[in-house]
Amino acid sequence: MMTTHSSESEFGDLHRRLFILRVGLLLVVVLLGLRLWHLQIREGPYYRDLSENNRTRLVLLEPARGLIYDRHGVLLANNVPSFSLYVTLEDVKDREVLIQQLTDLLGLDPTLVRKKMTVKGSKLLPRKIKDRMTLRDATLVESHRLDMPGVMIQVESQRNYPGGVTAAHLLGYVGEISADQLEKPEFIDLHQGSIVGQYGVEKSYDRHMRGMAGQKSVEVDALGHEKKASVVERPQAGNDLYLTIDARLQKVAEDLLGQEHGAIVALDPNSGDILAMASRPGFDPNVLSRELTAKQWVEIVQDEGRPLNNRASQGQYPPGSTFKIPMAVAALETKTMSPASTVFCNGGYQFGKRLYHDWKVSGHGYVDLHNALVHSCDVYFYTIGQRMGIDVMAEFGKDFGLGKATGVELPSERSGIMPSTAWKQKAKNEQWLPGETISAAIGQGYVTVTPLQMASLVGTVANDGVSYRPRLVQAVMDRTSGNLQELPAVPRGKINAKPETFRVIKDALADVVTKGTATKAKSSMVTIGGKTGTAQVAALRTGPEENIPKKFRDHAWFVAFAPVESPKIAVAVLAEHMGHGGAAAAPLAKEVIETYMKLTPQIPAAISGFSRGNGPGRTSKDS
Amino acid sequence: MIDRLTESRGLDSFDIRYVALILAILGIGVLSIYSVTHGQQGGTAPYYLKQLIWIGLGSAAFLVMWVSDYHRLARFAYPAYVFILLMLVFVLFEGRTSKGAQRWIALGPFSFQPSEFAKLILVLVLAHYYSKTPRVGWLQRVIVPGLLVLPGLLLILKQPDLGSGLSFVAVYAAMLLMVGVRSQALGFILLFSIMLFPFAWEGVWGSLHDYQRQRIMAFVDPDYDPGGKGYHALQSKIAIGSGELLGKGLYGGTQSQLKFLPEGHTDFVFAVFAEEWGFLGVLVLLTLFVALIWLSLEIASKAKDQLGALLAVGIVAMLCFCVVINIGMTAGMFPIVGIPLPLVSYGGSATIMTMASLGLLLNVKRKRLSLFY
Numbered sequence: 001m002m003t004t005h006s007s008e009s010e011f012g013d014l015h016r017r018l019f020i021l022r023v024g025l026l027l028v029v030v031l032l033g034l035r036l037w038h039l040q041i042r043e044g045p046y047y048r049d050l051s052e053n054n055r056t057r058l059v060l061l062e063p064a065r066g067l068i069y070d071r072h073g074v075l076l077a078n079n080v081p082s083f084s085l086y087v088t089l090e091d092v093k094d095r096e097v098l099i100q101q102l103t104d105l106l107g108l109d110p111t112l113v114r115k116k117m118t119v120k121g122s123k124l125l126p127r128k129i130k131d132r133m134t135l136r137d138a139t140l141v142e143s144h145r146l147d148m149p150g151v152m153i154q155v156e157s158q159r160n161y162p163g164g165v166t167a168a169h170l171l172g173y174v175g176e177i178s179a180d181q182l183e184k185p186e187f188i189d190l191h192q193g194s195i196v197g198q199y200g201v202e203k204s205y206d207r208h209m210r211g212m213a214g215q216k217s218v219e220v221d222a223l224g225h226e227k228k229a230s231v232v233e234r235p236q237a238g239n240d241l242y243l244t245i246d247a248r249l250q251k252v253a254e255d256l257l258g259q260e261h262g263a264i265v266a267l268d269p270n271s272g273d274i275l276a277m278a279s280r281p282g283f284d285p286n287v288l289s290r291e292l293t294a295k296q297w298v299e300i301v302q303d304e305g306r307p308l309n310n311r312a313s314q315g316q317y318p319p320g321s322t323f324k325i326p327m328a329v330a331a332l333e334t335k336t337m338s339p340a341s342t343v344f345c346n347g348g349y350q351f352g353k354r355l356y357h358d359w360k361v362s363g364h365g366y367v368d369l370h371n372a373l374v375h376s377c378d379v380y381f382y383t384i385g386q387r388m389g390i391d392v393m394a395e396f397g398k399d400f401g402l403g404k405a406t407g408v409e410l411p412s413e414r415s416g417i418m419p420s421t422a423w424k425q426k427a428k429n430e431q432w433l434p435g436e437t438i439s440a441a442i443g444q445g446y447v448t449v450t451p452l453q454m455a456s457l458v459g460t461v462a463n464d465g466v467s468y469r470p471r472l473v474q475a476v477m478d479r480t481s482g483n484l485q486e487l488p489a490v491p492r493g494k495i496n497a498k499p500e501t502f503r504v505i506k507d508a509l510a511d512v513v514t515k516g517t518a519t520k521a522k523s524s525m526v527t528i529g530g531k532t533g534t535a536q537v538a539a540l541r542t543g544p545e546e547n548i549p550k551k552f553r554d555h556a557w558f559v560a561f562a563p564v565e566s567p568k569i570a571v572a573v574l575a576e577h578m579g580h581g582g583a584a585a586a587p588l589a590k591e592v593i594e595t596y597m598k599l600t601p602q603i604p605a606a607i608s609g610f611s612r613g614n615g616p617g618r619t620s621k622d623s
Numbered sequence: 624m625i626d627r628l629t630e631s632r633g634l635d636s637f638d639i640r641y642v643a644l645i646l647a648i649l650g651i652g653v654l655s656i657y658s659v660t661h662g663q664q665g666g667t668a669p670y671y672l673k674q675l676i677w678i679g680l681g682s683a684a685f686l687v688m689w690v691s692d693y694h695r696l697a698r699f700a701y702p703a704y705v706f707i708l709l710m711l712v713f714v715l716f717e718g719r720t721s722k723g724a725q726r727w728i729a730l731g732p733f734s735f736q737p738s739e740f741a742k743l744i745l746v747l748v749l750a751h752y753y754s755k756t757p758r759v760g761w762l763q764r765v766i767v768p769g770l771l772v773l774p775g776l777l778l779i780l781k782q783p784d785l786g787s788g789l790s791f792v793a794v795y796a797a798m799l800l801m802v803g804v805r806s807q808a809l810g811f812i813l814l815f816s817i818m819l820f821p822f823a824w825e826g827v828w829g830s831l832h833d834y835q836r837q838r839i840m841a842f843v844d845p846d847y848d849p850g851g852k853g854y855h856a857l858q859s860k861i862a863i864g865s866g867e868l869l870g871k872g873l874y875g876g877t878q879s880q881l882k883f884l885p886e887g888h889t890d891f892v893f894a895v896f897a898e899e900w901g902f903l904g905v906l907v908l909l910t911l912f913v914a915l916i917w918l919s920l921e922i923a924s925k926a927k928d929q930l931g932a933l934l935a936v937g938i939v940a941m942l943c944f945c946v947v948i949n950i951g952m953t954a955g956m957f958p959i960v961g962i963p964l965p966l967v968s969y970g971g972s973a974t975i976m977t978m979a980s981l982g983l984l985l986n987v988k989r990k991r992l993s994l995f996y
Contacts, residue, residue: 014932017801018924021936022917028947029913033906035954039864040902047864054861055877219881 055219060191061231063211064157066238068171068201070247071273071474075162077171077202077285082158083138086126087117091150101148106130106137126152131291159195159289165282167250169310170243170410170472172200173285189213199288199308201241201472204409208476211238240477242484244273252595253278256588262555262575263311263451266592269459269561269570271489272468274408275596277452279311313406313413316448317574320533320581321376322557323397323443325461325505328369330396331384332501339504342366345379349438356382356438359534373508374516376532378442385441390432393440394420399495400457401467402449407490408470416453419446444536451572454559459570461509462529462561464502465495510564513586518558521586526597527564530589532581533557535574553577558585562593569596637689638985644915645685645966645981649678651908652967655896659879659887670888670969677971681978688982689989693934696983700751703744704775710737711778718782726782736972738779738787743980745775745791746937749798754930765799783832786962790944797940802933855891858883860955862894870901888969890961894953908967912946919981922988931987938980 039047068077085102092098095117103110108130116129133141138153145151159174175198181187186207190196194213197206214235219228253264257280266276283300292300300308309315331337347363349356358364358378364371372380385393397403403418417423419440421432439445449457452470460467469490476485509529513521517532535555556578561570571589578584657671710728714737718727727734749768756763772795780788862878865871874880876898879887887895897905916939923935942965949964951957963970965977 014801014929014936015924018920018936021801021939022920025916025920025943026913028943029909032947032950032954032956033909035951035956036863036897036902036905036909039860039954040867040897040905043864044867044902047861048867050861051865051878051883054858054883055881 056217061214061216061233061235062157062195063213063235064237065159065174065195065211066209066477066479067240068209069240069242070245070250071243071275072246073242074247076167076243076247077159077161079157080160081155082131083133083135084128084154084156085130085133085138085141086152086154087129088126088150088152089117093149098148098150101144102129102151105140105144106133126154128291131156132158159286161285161289163247163251164286165284166247166254167245167277168200168282168285169279169312170200170245170250170277171285172197172202172411173288174198174202175289176291200285200310200410201243203411205241205473205476209238209241211479212236237479239479241473242475242477243472244268244271244275244474245277245472246275246596246599248599249276249592249596250278252276253592254280254282256591257575260575260578261305261311262573262578263315264571264573264588264592265312265451265455266569266571266596267455267459267470269463269567270468272456272459272470272492273474273489274452274470274472275569276592277310277312277472279309279315281305281307283307310410310412311451311574311576313408313410313450313452315574316414316416316450317555317557318445318447318535319443319449319454320535320555320557321378321442322454322458322531322533322559322572322581323441323447323449324373324376324381325509325531325559326396326400326402326457327381327384327393327441328373328505328508329400329461329495329497329501330388330393331369332504333396333497334388334392336384336387337369339369342368343372343377343380343383345377347379349379349382351382351386351435351438354435369504370508370511373505373531374511376512376517381441382438385437386434390437390440391420391422393437394418394423397447400460401453401492402447402457406450406452406456406470408452409472413452414450416449417446443533451574454557454574455570455572458531458559458561458572459567460495461502461505462567462570464499465497467492467495506564509561513560517582518560518586520582521558521560521590523562523590523594525594526562528560528562528590528593529564530558530560530586532586533559534579534581537577550577553579556581556584558582558589560586560589560593562597569593638918638988641915641918641981641985644911644918645978648908648911648915648966651896651911652892652964652969653678654873655892655899655967656888656969658874658876658899659892659895661874673971674969674974677974678978680971681975684975684979685982685985688979689985691983691986693931693983693986693990697747697751697754697930697934700744700747704748704771707737707741707744708774708778711741711775714738715778715781726784736970738782738784739972739976741775741779742787742790742794742941743938743976743983745772745794746934746941746980749795750930750933750937753798753802753933754928768795768798784961785831786948786960789948789960790941790962793944794937794941797944798933798937801936802929855885855959856952856955858885859891859894859953859959862891863897863954866898866901866904868902870897870899870904873899875899890949890959890963890968891953892968893950893964896967897953909950916943916946919984922984922991925991926987927991931990935984935987938984941980942977 064079067075067079070076087098089095099110099113099117102108102113113129116127119127133153141148141151141153161168161171174195177187177190177194177196181196182190187194187196189212191213196210197203202209212235215232217230217232249266253266253276257264257278259280261280263280264276264278265274267274281303287296288300332339344366345358345364347358347361349358356378359376364375364377364379367375367377367380369380371377394403397418403416405413405415407413419436424430424432424446436445440447456467456470469492471487471490474487476487477483478485506529509531510527512518512532513528513530518530521528521530533556535557537552537554554577556573556575558573558581559571561567571592573585573589573592575584575588653671653674656674660670714726714728726736726738728737748771752768752771756767772791776788776791779791858878862876862884865878866876871877876895878884878898879895884891884894896908919935919939919942923932923939926932926935945962945965948957948960948962949968952959952962963973966974
């Protein structure tokens with residue numbers, strides 16, 4: 001009882017302290033209440049938005065890309081379902097175990113899978129581990145899915161080119177949009193991961209074919225699992241393209257080149273429709289439209305044969321003697337020469353201190369324009385070149401479309417060079433030398449052209465000077481309206497030359513084949529007119545052609561049209577390092593022309609192919 | 624005659640308001656647990672059913688405590704403390720690990736968490752100590768009770784269980800403030816602790832586990848990294864905030880139903896409730912808690928002796944601390960420390976312990992009303 005008093009006083013103190021405790025407690029509760037009021041009432045709408053964003057995601061629905069057909073409705077590019085394996089790391093229990101399972105099931109490379117799993121990125125987003133799986137592999141994974149949480153098989157649309165390498169340079173390929181492309185205004189609607197055309201028609205007509213992505217609103221839980229989905233906006237399929245090429249002719253042209261490097265262009269001079277455009281070596285667009293490893297890409301880009309280069313529109317070569325065609329037109333039109341006037345060829349042309357050789361050492365004797373073309377007399381053209389001067393030559397060359405891109409619907413077309421005094425001043429800041437005119441007169445020196453330009457040139461001559469812009473696409477099928485929009489041929493004007501001029505030149509070109517430098521192009525089926533050419537690669541040449549290493553051998557040219565009476569096809573053949581045009585290139589042109597004549601005995605109107613049906617049921621194992 | 628009187632007076636202590644408040648809060652807990660877990664497939668019984676079983680056991684503990692005699696219980700305080708310390712040691716070596724901490728002892732299909740019960744026993748120990756010891760110096764007022772707290776505290780922090788550890792400190796601090804220190808000393812302790820804080824922080828920070836540090840860091844700026852460290856804190860704030868005034872309705876809480884909110888049935892059950900019932904629901908729940916604490920403080924201030932008052936204060940301090948810290952952390956005011964919301968969060972040990980504590984509180988009231996003992 002001794003402590004009673006002190007105990008009592010402490011007790012009184014306790015009551016005082018309890019009171020303080022109550023006040024403190026009330027204060028804390030009021031603080032909590034204020035905080036909750038702040039969160040729920042003042043910032044409530046903000047947090048409600050956040051919670052909506054948390055659970056709903058807008059998922060893009062990729063549109064189906066437009067299909068590509070040839071002029072007769074043969075399918076050249078379509079979309080096939082493809083199975084891709086995705087892994088969501090957040091849901092994976094043990095990464096190493098999963099890698100082991102995938103290795104066992106699918107025979108994947110464990111180090112590669114591990115690498116893809118460790119790439120930086122959200123653990124919540126599924127990442128692609130493998131694409132283009134076989135149906136068997138996909139079902140195998142699907143049947144083991146319960147043992148492998150986080151693994152998902154997704155069906156995706158994959159661009160497919162049934163013809164493989166056929167027409168690869170024309171069609172091009174597709175690929176994921178690059179960071180640089182994303183910043184360009186033409187790709188404003190697109191997003192990371194969009195598939196766009198990266199080459200060929202796929203690129204130049206991308207806007208038509210890509211369609212419009214749709215949107216799907218998906219409610220997801222914290223693991224990213226879909227709970228509910230509703231389509232906000234349907235994707236719009238891209239439009240189909242109908243090309244001007246004939247898949248069968250294309251295949252023949254490519255097979256003719258075979259393993260050699262070169263290009264063949266065939267077009268219809270009456271419309272500019274490109275019937276075939278072959279470039280070798282080629283590539284498989286199916287491979288390039290997939291995800292390539294860096295190593296694969298480097299291999300393709302560093303290939304010495306430059307398979308990605310479309311030699312038909314991007315390869316620039318000296319035209320050689322094929323350049324004598326516009327030279328002949330120029331000579332007649334400027335009245336430098338009449339058809340009957342002659343030049344004496346003794347096998348060389350002395351200019352200043354230098355002797356310019358004719359290819360025929362013994363000379364051609366007296367030659368008129370006709371014979372100069374038929375036998376490809378160099379001295380004749382040295383002479384008229386010297387008389388006209390480079391600027392007159394350039395004027396006519398430009399009329400025929402040399403030195404500028406044709407405007408075909410292909411990316412990165414090259415323009416070649418049609419030199420002139422002004423050009424040299426501008427490009428090299430040097431004065432034009434008179435001797436250079438003489439080289440240019442036989443298509444050497446600074447003159448370069450693309451095979452496409454030469455096909456267009458010979459077509460223009462065949463068509464008596466009326467020319468069309470070469471084109472690859474003749475119609476676009478609008479997938480939403482179902483309308484087929486036919487694109488008209490694009491006239492490029494008429495060359496201001498007398499009909500007589502073209503008659504004389506076409507006569508000569510016909511004789512080139514019947515009795516001149518290109519008898520190997522002579523056909524029993526159809527009359528062919530043409531001109532051979534040999535583009536010099538190395539300046540110094542000693543000994544016979546066979547002794548020269550192949551990479552220094554000349555390029556063989558042959559440009560032709562048929563039938564001579566009413567031309568339906570113009571062809572340019574360029575065979576790299578194959579020597580003389582008459583021997584190496586002319587037979588190929590003949591094959592192309594004959595094939596075309598056989599394929600279309602009655603030349604159809606440009607679009608008539610469509611009436612033969614163009615359903616997707618027709619597959620394109622071209623034959 | 625006297626006995627009968629005692630009995631009837633004792634029965635009067637069964638305060639119907641008090642019990643109604645407890646039941647209401649428990650009901651809110653079961654409802655929220657049901658809402659957030661009803662869709663879950665699991666091998667065992669659903670959480671809300673298990674919680675109902677815990678409440679049943681808790682009610683039994685409540686009644687036992689109510690009819691017992693806290694004086695007699697206090698006599699067993701030290702042996703009980705030694706026993707629970709042994710249990711905590713046992714947990715360190717043999718306990719079941721879950722979410723990076725070793726806190727549980729498996730008992731057949733159930734597991735129990737000795738650290739929860741250690742809190743109540745600590746209250747008993749400290750109340751017993753202060754009521755029996757003449758408090759005439761620093762040593763007896765602060766140091767000795769501090770030494771009593773220390774072994775339990777260290778064992779709990781070692782698990783690691785920061786939440787329970789902080790509750791331990793809170794109980795000790797509450798007792799000190801109530802009886803342990805004089806007014807001048809109070810100021811001295813505050814000054815001293817502020818000066819020592821940097822050093823203490825250094826030591827505490829170094830001993831924390833990675834996830835604890837991350838949680839504290841996340842508290843500083845949760846929006847900085849929504850997918851990472853601050854995820855829990857931010858999702859919890861979104862859940863509460865998006866409830867707005869009226870809430871999204873039962874089962875309507877997208878944050879919890881779609882599992883953006885982690886631990887919706889345990890530590891973050893308040894966020895679940897706030898999301899589904901809004902600010903109005905929150906006000907109701909806060910009012911219930913305040914009323915319960917008010918009645919408890921009433922009991923403390925009217926206790927017939929010092930032991931009873933100290934017991935009541937200790938229990939109230941424990942309860943207050945858990946409620947404030949839990950709501951504060953879910954609302955983004957404090958770091959996330961893993962303290963359940965008493966009577967609402969799912970959990971056997973915590974529910975039984977809290978109900979037993981409240982039973983003991985009522986026992987203090989009962990003894991006040993009985994004439995003799």
